[in-house]
Amino acid sequence: MALPGPQDGQPLLSVENLQTHFRTPDGVNRAVDGVSFHVNAGETLAIVGESGCGKSVTAMSILRLIPEPPGKIAGAIRLNGKNLLECSDREMRQIRGNDISMIFQEPMTSLNPVLTVGRQIGETLRLHQGMSAKQAEDRAVEMLNLVGIPEAKRRVREYPHQLSGGMRQRVMIAIALACNPKLLIADEPTTALDVTIQAQILELMRDLKHRVGAAIVLITHDLGVVAEVAERVVVMYAGKKVEEAAIGPLFRSPRHPYTQGLLGSMPKLGSSLTGHETRLAEIPGLVPSLKAKIPGCVFASRCPHATDLCRAVAPALEEKAPGHVAACHYAPREGAMAA
Amino acid sequence: MSTATLSPGAGVALPAGVNAAAPMPDIMPPVKPKKGFIGFLRRNPTIAIGGFLVLLMVCVAVFAPFLWTKDPTALAPALRTREPSAQWWFGTDMLGRDVYSRVLYGTRVSLTVGFSVAICASLIGLVIGLTSGFIRVADAIIMRIMDGMMSIPSILLAIALMALTRGSVGNVILAITIAEIPRVSRLVRGVVLSLREQPYVDAAVAAGTRTPMIIIRHILPNTLAPLTVQATYICASAMITEAILSFIGAGTPPIIPSWGNIMAEGRALWQVKPYIVFFPAVFLSITVLAVNLLGDGLRDALDPRMAKRL
Amino acid sequence: MNAIAPLLQVNDLKKHFPIHGGFFGGTTGYVYAVDGVSFEIMRGETLSLVGESGCGKSTVGKALLRLFSITGGQVILGGTRIDDMPSGTLRPLRRRMQVVFQDPFSSLNPRLRVRDILAEPIRNFGLAKDAADLEARVAGLMDKVRLPRDAVNRWPHEFSGGQRQRIGIARALAAEPDLIICDEAVSALDVSVKAQIVNLLQDLQKELGLAMLFISHDLAIVEHMTHRVAVMYLGKIVEVAPKRSLFAAPKHPYTEALLSAVPVPEPGAARERIILKGDVPSPINPPKGCRFHTRCPYAFDRCRTEEPALRPVADAMGEGHIAACHLHDRPAAENPLAGSKGASLLAVG
Numbered sequence: 001m002a003l004p005g006p007q008d009g010q011p012l013l014s015v016e017n018l019q020t021h022f023r024t025p026d027g028v029n030r031a032v033d034g035v036s037f038h039v040n041a042g043e044t045l046a047i048v049g050e051s052g053c054g055k056s057v058t059a060m061s062i063l064r065l066i067p068e069p070p071g072k073i074a075g076a077i078r079l080n081g082k083n084l085l086e087c088s089d090r091e092m093r094q095i096r097g098n099d100i101s102m103i104f105q106e107p108m109t110s111l112n113p114v115l116t117v118g119r120q121i122g123e124t125l126r127l128h129q130g131m132s133a134k135q136a137e138d139r140a141v142e143m144l145n146l147v148g149i150p151e152a153k154r155r156v157r158e159y160p161h162q163l164s165g166g167m168r169q170r171v172m173i174a175i176a177l178a179c180n181p182k183l184l185i186a187d188e189p190t191t192a193l194d195v196t197i198q199a200q201i202l203e204l205m206r207d208l209k210h211r212v213g214a215a216i217v218l219i220t221h222d223l224g225v226v227a228e229v230a231e232r233v234v235v236m237y238a239g240k241k242v243e244e245a246a247i248g249p250l251f252r253s254p255r256h257p258y259t260q261g262l263l264g265s266m267p268k269l270g271s272s273l274t275g276h277e278t279r280l281a282e283i284p285g286l287v288p289s290l291k292a293k294i295p296g297c298v299f300a301s302r303c304p305h306a307t308d309l310c311r312a313v314a315p316a317l318e319e320k321a322p323g324h325v326a327a328c329h330y331a332p333r334e335g336a337m338a339a
Numbered sequence: 340m341s342t343a344t345l346s347p348g349a350g351v352a353l354p355a356g357v358n359a360a361a362p363m364p365d366i367m368p369p370v371k372p373k374k375g376f377i378g379f380l381r382r383n384p385t386i387a388i389g390g391f392l393v394l395l396m397v398c399v400a401v402f403a404p405f406l407w408t409k410d411p412t413a414l415a416p417a418l419r420t421r422e423p424s425a426q427w428w429f430g431t432d433m434l435g436r437d438v439y440s441r442v443l444y445g446t447r448v449s450l451t452v453g454f455s456v457a458i459c460a461s462l463i464g465l466v467i468g469l470t471s472g473f474i475r476v477a478d479a480i481i482m483r484i485m486d487g488m489m490s491i492p493s494i495l496l497a498i499a500l501m502a503l504t505r506g507s508v509g510n511v512i513l514a515i516t517i518a519e520i521p522r523v524s525r526l527v528r529g530v531v532l533s534l535r536e537q538p539y540v541d542a543a544v545a546a547g548t549r550t551p552m553i554i555i556r557h558i559l560p561n562t563l564a565p566l567t568v569q570a571t572y573i574c575a576s577a578m579i580t581e582a583i584l585s586f587i588g589a590g591t592p593p594i595i596p597s598w599g600n601i602m603a604e605g606r607a608l609w610q611v612k613p614y615i616v617f618f619p620a621v622f623l624s625i626t627v628l629a630v631n632l633l634g635d636g637l638r639d640a641l642d643p644r645m646a647k648r649l
Numbered sequence: 650m651n652a653i654a655p656l657l658q659v660n661d662l663k664k665h666f667p668i669h670g671g672f673f674g675g676t677t678g679y680v681y682a683v684d685g686v687s688f689e690i691m692r693g694e695t696l697s698l699v700g701e702s703g704c705g706k707s708t709v710g711k712a713l714l715r716l717f718s719i720t721g722g723q724v725i726l727g728g729t730r731i732d733d734m735p736s737g738t739l740r741p742l743r744r745r746m747q748v749v750f751q752d753p754f755s756s757l758n759p760r761l762r763v764r765d766i767l768a769e770p771i772r773n774f775g776l777a778k779d780a781a782d783l784e785a786r787v788a789g790l791m792d793k794v795r796l797p798r799d800a801v802n803r804w805p806h807e808f809s810g811g812q813r814q815r816i817g818i819a820r821a822l823a824a825e826p827d828l829i830i831c832d833e834a835v836s837a838l839d840v841s842v843k844a845q846i847v848n849l850l851q852d853l854q855k856e857l858g859l860a861m862l863f864i865s866h867d868l869a870i871v872e873h874m875t876h877r878v879a880v881m882y883l884g885k886i887v888e889v890a891p892k893r894s895l896f897a898a899p900k901h902p903y904t905e906a907l908l909s910a911v912p913v914p915e916p917g918a919a920r921e922r923i924i925l926k927g928d929v930p931s932p933i934n935p936p937k938g939c940r941f942h943t944r945c946p947y948a949f950d951r952c953r954t955e956e957p958a959l960r961p962v963a964d965a966m967g968e969g970h971i972a973a974c975h976l977h978d979r980p981a982a983e984n985p986l987a988g989s990k991g992a993s994l995l996a997v998g
Binding site: 166167194228277282286 | 897922
């Protein structure tokens with residue numbers, strides 16, 4: 001492959017100071033503005049946030065699927081040390097679907113309706129790994145078995161419209177995993193699915209994580225899904241990373257007021273049994289426009305604890321506890337939390 | 340409060356060691372949003388270009404007598420088939436008439452026919468489309484009639500209708516309008532059927548709004564955008580149809596100069612005096628292109644999906 | 650009217666959509682979207698209708714609103730049967746039952762200002778004495794949904810999703826209804842905005858004593874909002890119970906699976922998982938017997954042939970728990986649904 005192998009102590013993917021801006025008729029939309037994170041081999045990282053926070057744009061930027069113009073990407077995206085932003089289009093085509101692959105939200109529109117499932121799985125294999133048609137079909141059957149589609153031999157010759165929504169998402173996962181990618185980017189993979197089907201797909205993702213060993217970047221707005229599959233979480237708001245931590249600390253002791261607000265505004269299932277039925281916490285107001293520069297903290301306009309300092313000085317990401325960073329002037333550090 | 344006054348210890352209680360984030364650079368030059376009409380034209384260059392050309396043609400039609408033209412019907416057998424020159428900008432035809440003047444006056448016919456057909460066909464199509472979108476029984480009958488009409492190419496239908504009457508601009512408009520109605524009716528019906536499924540229409544029904552008011556307040560205003568776009572395409576197609584009818588002698592009477600009959604008269608001399616056909620053809624092409632550009636621009640600007648982008 | 654009579658009573662409601670096909674557009678089959686649904690809603694009560702997409706829950710809402718004619722059954726609103734009423738007689742009664750839809754973008758007419766959107770039901774039902782009263786009512790509605798009064802002159806596209814949903818709620822309130830049908834009213838909203846709208850709906854319900862039919866697929870929101878829950882599967886109600894009973898002791902295998910499938914924001918929570926196999930069958934050709942038997946982990950022979958009826962089941966939590974499942978005819982030792990499994994399914998307690 002075009003890429004060097006992993007080196008000791010180096011993350012599989014590291015995103016450094018990523019900026020993705022779009023030129024629009026009413027100003028520059030700073031959709032992603034200085035986001036850094038890394039993904040280790042075999043790890044599942046979730047990027048959570050509400051619509052418009054830049055999480056999907058981040059995912060598209062990693063694969064360089066942002067149309068330029070009107071978009072522009074700056075910073076560095078390193079896959080095993082190689083900066084993808086410096087790759088030629090030809091190199092990127094090699095990397096997409098082979099080293100990094102992607103699953104989208106809508107399984108109906110991301111499959112080609114006039115090609116059989118087997119052809120669509122085989123296509124990437126023939127393209128990237130030079131397999132023959134026969135080899136590709138055998139591998140397609142193998143992949144359908146892997147993602148738990150019954151009667152794979154028959155299904156491989158079917159068209160997407162003959163499959164249900166859950167089955168289609170399984171096919172999407174099969175296509176994504178066909179070339180044994182090192183990194184899988186899943187953009188809201190279960191959002192369009194019903195809750196019982198979502199449970200099936202999440203179960204499949206957990207299972208595949210052990211069996212396939214690819215690192216996963218999971219883009220979602222659903223903190224429940226995050227808790228079910230991720231190991232580490234990046235919380236994004238208005239194009240910035242506001243908090244990052246392992247899932248345990250993030251859900252137990254969120255440091256950033258936005259994360260606290262998000263968790264507080266979700267009704268807890270089972271609240272009628274525990275008797276903890278409380279009014280939901282609201283985050284007042286609206287997400288700010290990204291077309292104007294925000295001088296201070298991006299969350300200051302909605303934060304219950306915001307002060308003049310927050311409105312004037314943007315907080316840097318600080319390590320508040322080992323492995324737990326947050327961008328808030330007032331978020332307590334570990335010592336202070338205990339006191 | 341400005342940033343300058345806010346440094347640690349400047350009167351505001353700060354926790355020790357405020358850690359400010361490094362400012363993010365601009366990676367693309369800033370965009371100054373243009374408000375108002377100029378901004379709209381900048382965002383929609385096709386509307387600007389198409390609109391400008393259409394406006395230009397309207398001015399040509401209105402002010403034709405003042406644009407250094409001569410009498411377009413004045414015969415001058417002595418001055419037949421002169422090449423384009425300083426005196427006859429587009430030359431003269433086989434009867435010695437000034438082609439420049441005839442082409443400019445011909446603009447009047449084309450635009451009159453184009454605009455009239457667009458307006459009449461849209462209004463009649465709107466009524467028919469609304470009726471069949473709301474009354475199921477009428478729908479089955481009306482749509483079968485429309486299907487029947489659409490199975491005849493509109494140009495043939497227009498020729499057949501013209502054969503029944505005598506050539507006049509009014510009859511040309513009538514014939515082309517009838518030929519265009521099925522397309523508009525189908526469009527309006529489709530829009531009406533999809534609008535009837537909109538939640539706001541359901542909400543209005545639940546709020547006790549009577550059907551006539553549903554149509555007037557909730558359906559009609561929302562059909563206008565796609566209808567406007569369709570009207571521009573009909574306008575362009577009507578101008579071409581008019582030219583064809585006049586070219587084959589089934590349209591505007593020869594006494595009134597129109598691009599179609601100028602070209603028809605120049606046809607015999609096409610190989611030796613191509614300019615007689617060339618100039619009206621260029622005018623027709625530019626006008627049709629302009630109207631189509633305007634239509635494409637309006638379609639993009641009025642499409643709600645485009646408005647939601649970014 | 651009897652004080653304890655339900656505000657809305659639905660008996661055996663059916664809606665079958667014909668499928669047109671063939672050369673002459675004849676009917677080739679039916680989508681059994683709603684196939685015999687009964688429930689009632691008391692004054693001031695919230696009943697939730699939950700289920701997955703295609704189960705017919707939204708069709709129930711639209712059928713109650715008479716947005717289309719129903720195939721069978723009765724709808725009784727405040728003692729008056731409205732399902733067979735001619736539309737002219739029905740119109741004044743529509744005031745009592747209003748609706749809030751899911752999509753904040755398509756539920757407001759883009760060509761009407763907020764004032765006109767809110768004034769429409771007030772005018773239709775003749776609620777305002779004069780123009781000044783109309784204006785005052787519109788301003789009052791804006792206050793109720795916590796939007797600035799001067800926003801009435803603006804167009805829908807100038808508002809965010811959450812604000813548009815507030816306008817939709819204000820329009821529903823404008824008719825001074827007794828019952829509001831919320832058809833996935835908060836599903837399309839972001840988490841933080843969703844909380845704002847949920848709180849608003851709860852406050853309004855308390856303040857105005859509204860009854861609510863809350864149609865949703867989100868069980869956490871349902872648990873937060875509702876008094877009673879009805880679970881639908883493939884056009885039928887499979888279980889109805891007061892909220893606590895349903896979440897503590899689900900008595901239908903489908904409810905049980907639904908509860909266990911909801912992801913909870915608690916990493917590493919130890920919970921019992923029931924992952925249903927396969928997909929929901931087509932409502933064009935629903936399975937014989939119990940409609941859930943194709944996916945039910947406990948299905949036995951009887952389920953494949955005989956359709957279970959909804960009937961009261963024993964529940965330690967209290968009265969009013971009904972379910973349609975043959976398991977409850979078995980001795981408790983052989984009935985996996987006999988106990989109260991809710992806590993272990995939801996990982997609480």
